[in-house]
Amino acid sequence: MNPIRIAVDAMGGDNGHKVVVRGAIKAAKANPVKIILVGHEKKLANALRKHKYDGDAIEIYNATEEISMNDSPKTSIEAKPDASIVVAARLVGEGKADSFVSAGSTGSVVLSAARNIPRISDVRRTAIATVYPTMNELKRDDILSLILDVGANIHCSAEEMAQFAIMGSAYVSDVRGTPNPKVALLNIGEEATKGGEKMQEAYRMLKNMPTINFIGNIEGKDILRGIVDVIVTEGFVGNIVIKTLEGAANTVGRLGKLAFKSRISWKLGLIMLRKGMAFIKEATDYSEYGGAPLLGFEKMVIIAHGRSNAKAISNAIKLAGKCVRDDVCGEIAKNIHTFEREPEREYERMKSERYPSQN
Amino acid sequence: MNPIRIAVDAMGGDNGHKVVVRGAIKAAKANPVKIILVGHEKKLANALRKHKYDGDAIEIYNATEEISMNDSPKTSIEAKPDASIVVAARLVGEGKADSFVSAGSTGSVVLSAARNIPRISDVRRTAIATVYPTMNELKRDDILSLILDVGANIHCSAEEMAQFAIMGSAYVSDVRGTPNPKVALLNIGEEATKGGEKMQEAYRMLKNMPTINFIGNIEGKDILRGIVDVIVTEGFVGNIVIKTLEGAANTVGRLGKLAFKSRISWKLGLIMLRKGMAFIKEATDYSEYGGAPLLGFEKMVIIAHGRSNAKAISNAIKLAGKCVRDDVCGEIAKNIHTFEREPEREYERMKSERYPSQN
Numbered sequence A, B: 001m002n003p004i005r006i007a008v009d010a011m012g013g014d015n016g017h018k019v020v021v022r023g024a025i026k027a028a029k030a031n032p033v034k035i036i037l038v039g040h041e042k043k044l045a046n047a048l049r050k051h052k053y054d055g056d057a058i059e060i061y062n063a064t065e066e067i068s069m070n071d072s073p074k075t076s077i078e079a080k081p082d083a084s085i086v087v088a089a090r091l092v093g094e095g096k097a098d099s100f101v102s103a104g105s106t107g108s109v110v111l112s113a114a115r116n117i118p119r120i121s122d123v124r125r126t127a128i129a130t131v132y133p134t135m136n137e138l139k140r141d142d143i144l145s146l147i148l149d150v151g152a153n154i155h156c157s158a159e160e161m162a163q164f165a166i167m168g169s170a171y172v173s174d175v176r177g178t179p180n181p182k183v184a185l186l187n188i189g190e191e192a193t194k195g196g197e198k199m200q201e202a203y204r205m206l207k208n209m210p211t212i213n214f215i216g217n218i219e220g221k222d223i224l225r226g227i228v229d230v231i232v233t234e235g236f237v238g239n240i241v242i243k244t245l246e247g248a249a250n251t252v253g254r255l256g257k258l259a260f261k262s263r264i265s266w267k268l269g270l271i272m273l274r275k276g277m278a279f280i281k282e283a284t285d286y287s288e289y290g291g292a293p294l295l296g297f298e299k300m301v302i303i304a305h306g307r308s309n310a311k312a313i314s315n316a317i318k319l320a321g322k323c324v325r326d327d328v329c330g331e332i333a334k335n336i337h338t339f340e341r342e343p344e345r346e347y348e349r350m351k352s353e354r355y356p357s358q359n
Helices: A017-030 A041-049 A071-080 A084-093 A104-118 A156-176 A196-208 A219-226 A235-257 A264-272 A273-285 A308-324 A326-339 A344-353 B016-032 B042-051 B075-079 B086-093 B106-116 B156-177 B198-205 B220-225 B235-257 B266-281 B311-324 B326-338 B341-356
Strands: A004-009 A032-040 A058-062 A099-102 A127-133 A146-147 A183-187 A213-218 A230-232 A292-295 A300-303 B006-008 B033-039 B059-060 B099-102 B127-133 B144-148 B184-188 B213-218 B230-232 B292-295 B302-303
Touching: A004 A017, A004 A084, A004 A308, A004 B326, A017 A041, A017 A058, A017 A308, A032 A213, A041 A058, A041 A084, A058 B086, A071 A104, A084 A099, A084 A104, A099 A104, A099 A308, A099 B311, A104 A292, A127 A156, A127 A235, A127 B235, A146 A156, A146 A235, A156 A183, A156 A230, A156 A292, A156 A308, A156 A326, A156 B156, A183 A196, A183 A219, A183 A235, A196 B127, A196 B144, A219 A235, A219 B016, A219 B230, A219 B235, A230 A292, A235 B220, A235 B235, A235 B292, A300 A308, A308 A326, A344 B144, B006 B016, B006 B086, B006 B311, B006 B326, B016 B033, B016 B042, B016 B059, B016 B311, B033 B042, B033 B311, B042 B059, B059 B086, B086 B106, B099 B213, B099 B311, B106 B292, B127 B156, B127 B235, B144 B156, B144 B235, B156 B184, B156 B198, B156 B230, B156 B311, B156 B326, B184 B198, B184 B220, B184 B235, B220 B235, B266 B292
Parallel strands: A004 A032, A004 A099, A032 A058, A099 A300, A146 A230, A183 A213, A183 A230, B006 B033, B006 B099, B033 B059, B099 B302, B144 B230, B184 B213, B184 B230
Antiparallel strands: A127 A146, A127 A292, A292 A300, B127 B144, B127 B292, B292 B302
């Protein structure tokens, strides 16, 4: 059997290509994958030369251009067809790689994937999912839950949210090994009537899906409790929520500078807790968990955090490898097709096309 | 001069009328206000009898019915015209009280206000504002910022968000004494182009408002930094954000039970920090700050937290008194009228009515 091939955008991320190279070497040592480093040939060869690694496990694919974190995704992807991020996506589209990892700007990753990798048929919108740590009230083996979409889209329809539930469920059950994952809609109240017409419709739709273990709406205060495995929301809300949590973690880490200045016992407490605080901070940084999967394409795309260090890059590559091995995309496709092609869905769709709901 | 009259829904809240009565007595002692306790005459008289208080400062107004936290606001307000919450709102509408305070369910407060108190003319939608503690990077006298709307509405238009900015600004500058408060839109990125058409329109509108100190978009991670005085958002998002923060504060308080179990130093740190943790938890509970103002009516309505203790009720009454004294509603009306009646606005409105944007 041929090894799984992961294309890695070597020029993406805040920390430069040397960190990506180190991450790739780390990943190659630990995992039976073939890594294709995409970027400036000479720079990459120079960086690789400084390390010991298995020459069969890592190769370089030349890409002469780069897209920075601040470039407009749309403009730069069109202006730079030979940018590392675009070339990496193209390798996947052309079947020369099985998955692609980038620590570049989220917008550029999403757009270069959209331009080069086919969407799964019947998938209406792709979604960025991210795991985050919880109080694990479900007593799972790990403390992580998944939330999607956190920014591939701004707004979307009830049906699109139902599809997010299918994709998130398939991902969590495959990659995290959680059977029959619990799914919830993020809303402003628990009742089925909350949140306006679109949320009500999404609720009804999810309630009627036999393959989804839908437990209903949850509120913002429940996100960190870990009472569900998958939280479904629109990109606008998901993005703000995940960044709010990031900000809250930062704030906890900085509390020592605030009101506590004068209290010796609190100061001591903070010093003792410093490692715990660092944990909280790290825990919200998805680089620790190998990055955020972009769900809905025929091949898996992993968005690593812009601030990724070598370990985070290595984890992202490892995650990509696992997704290919477990055929997460195939599983998503199967579940989406089952949903979209059941007779009631066909009827629902006809009806909703005839009487479109207000979003 | 006649004293300011505050109608207090004595039967609202999770802790029963006795707690409200104690809160009212506390408030009457500290503030030159007249308190009208609205609720079961006998129960209130019995509760009052157990305390020493100035008989001129507190009176009872009989209301024979109650609406509980779990009742549907719409149904129960119609079915119970003599409910304490409805009667308290009616006293304000009839000019027999200057403001009204309730720790009842948010939905019932909003609805009974809407049925009984006129909206300020030109105000399109009322909004619930709440203050929350921040890292105070602006170095204000207090560490609080205001966010609105957090749940009077689900979604709203760009113009309605612009009005929220005006109302929030007026409130913060009057009540908190912050001159020229900094205002931001909560969005998924800082650039003016982020968040879709409606957010772009709100951005443009706010940018062009001479009376608003608009600093642009902020992201979720900036909410707790305290880099603005007023955050404007739609009710759906604001509600989820504020509850997410509440959940994060709870989680911090419960961290000791998690991964830290085995580490003695972390355990000790947590014990030392317990008071600090309690502070964080309290800090997100708006009862500490006298409740959340419901902005946009001709008279001020204060929504106290359902879990309010006597101190929180007292703070809410105090806040209501301050709002009346400072004529916050008059200030909001003036600023809304200035905005809505300037020539460019008239033109904008005509244009937007002709070419309605997609929300």
